Amino acid sequence: MNVRSSAAVLAAVAVIGAAAPAAADSSPSPSPSRQALPSALYGKSDPQYDGVWRQSLALLAQHTVGAEPPKAAVDWLTGQQCADGSFAPFRADTGTPCDAKTMVDTNQTAAAVQALAALGGHDAVTGKAVDWLKSVQNKDGGWGYTADGASDANSTSVVVGALAAAGEKPAEVVKDGKSPYDALLKLALPCDTRGDGAGAFAFQPDKKGELVANADATAAGVAGSLGAGLVVEPGKGKGKAADAACEKATTPEQAAANGAxxxxxxxxxxxxxxxxxxxxEDQPDYGNTADAVVALAAQGATEPAAKSAAWLEKNAADWAAQSGPAAYAQLIFAAHATGTDPRAFGGTDLVKQLTAAGPAAQAADTSGEKNGQEQKDEKEKDDSGSSSDVWWAVGSCLVAGIGIGFLVSGRNKRRKP
Incomplete structure (x- = not known):
């Protein structure tokens, strides 16, 4: 499903690290790669296009496996939010509020919502983010990578996951009578599609208005049509078997079954x-395979999901080491969805590797070290999701055509069934 990986991000701005068209600010700030990276940030690569995305995935993955993320890392994420509730990939200037040049997007915002909703205690932050997402919903019910972008399967699906994580009912989040499920249905290829695309999802219609099967969009579309987010609990899948015959998709559940x-x-x-x-030449797509595992698990297709998770166990370690925290998070999500131990994933402790890519975990707070007022002040800060320097901005380069994480869509090659 995404951006969905940090490696994809770099490849895509080589494609966005997972998101694409590049709309550059007329006077961009110096690249963070030329500056010292924030100590609370996961990963050592330039966060200009995927900082919030990879931070969100890292925090969510740690929480999913019961590892408490460092408070500094969580505070860094909440501090990236703009006053209107949206998130940009990376804001380096902590003293200037967001403005029209701050390149916010739906993917970073939705990923942050999923992470912070899971961690708990950040209702003010997630509430504002959800309000912003609702405000930029398209008339077809979906979302594009940017606020004014045409709806695509990846962005719509990651927002569906955010809505569900925040306690919303995606089917009831409508614009002009259309819900996100309506938008996804329009991107599902019909069963009588010629060639190898029957039942798949397209990222967006192509320049001719035609739907072209896209594996990354299909993984996202399956999860989104089922109301699932980045994390899927093992054994909680629902729906028809993944080997069922393709049937006309008049419901999101049927579209998910066809896509699976x-x-x-x-x-x-x-x-x-x-x-x-x-x-x-063709080469294994580790991130997309991990996303497909999660999507299949969400559908209830446990056997093919487990088979691909086993392949990842044997082959994905080097890819994750090269790609960074978002890649480790994707593998953790795939392992979790299939009931595989992420701490012994093909000989790799994914949790340990992810933790090592972030700030050092803070020492456990012992009783008596902080007085009651200090604890109250910290709780209020966590609940509000902000501190005195929360709002800042940096004019960043927008890569809005491929999409970070979920939007990583240079994978639009048709695949044979």
Missing amino acids: AHLTDALAADGHLVSSLPGA
Whole structure:
């Protein structure tokens, strides 16, 4: 499902690290890569395009496996929020409020909501973020990467996950009578599609207005159509078997079943999906495969999900080490969704590796070290999600065509069933 990885981000701005068209600010700030990175940030690569995304995935992954994230890392994430509730990929200037040049997007915002909702104690932050997401919903019920962008399967799905995490009912979040499920249904390829795309999801209609099967969008579309987010509990899948025949999708549940069947076929031969960059041969797509595992688990397709999780166990360690915290988080989500131990994932302790990519965990707070007023002040800060320097801005480069994480969409090659 995404951006969905930090490696994809770099490749995509090589494609956004997972998001694409590049709309550059006329007077961008110096690249964070030329500055000292925030000590509370996960990862050592330039966070200009994926800072909030990878931080959110890292915090959510740690919480999912029962590892408490460092408070400084959580505070860094809440502090990135703009006054209107949105999030940009990275804001380096802590003294200037967000303005029209701050390149906020739906993917960073939705990922932050999912992470902070899971951690708890940040209702003010998540509430404002959800309000902003609702305010930029498109008339077809979906979302694009940017506030004014055309709806795509990846962005719509990550927002669905955020709405559900925040206690909203996605079907009831409507614009002009259309919900996000209506938008996803419009991006589902019909069963009579010629070639290999039957039942898949498209990222967006192409320039001719046609739908082209996209594996990354299909993984996102399956999860989104089921109301699932980045984290899927093992054994909680619902719906028809993933090998069921494709049927006309008049409901989001049927669209999810068709998409899961498409993914199952694509994974059947080798257990993994492939990506192909221009001029390069097909190669394993680790991040998309991890997203597909989560999507299949959400559908209840436990056997193909487990098969691909096993493939990732054997083959994804080097990819994660090179790609960074978001990649480790994706593997943790895949392991969790299939009931696999993320601390012994093919010989790799994913949790340990992810923790090592972030700030040092704070020592456990012992009783008596902080007086009652200090504890109250910290709680109020956590509840509000902000401190005196919360609002700041940096004119950042927008990569809005491919999309971070979920939007990583250079993977639009049709796959054979």
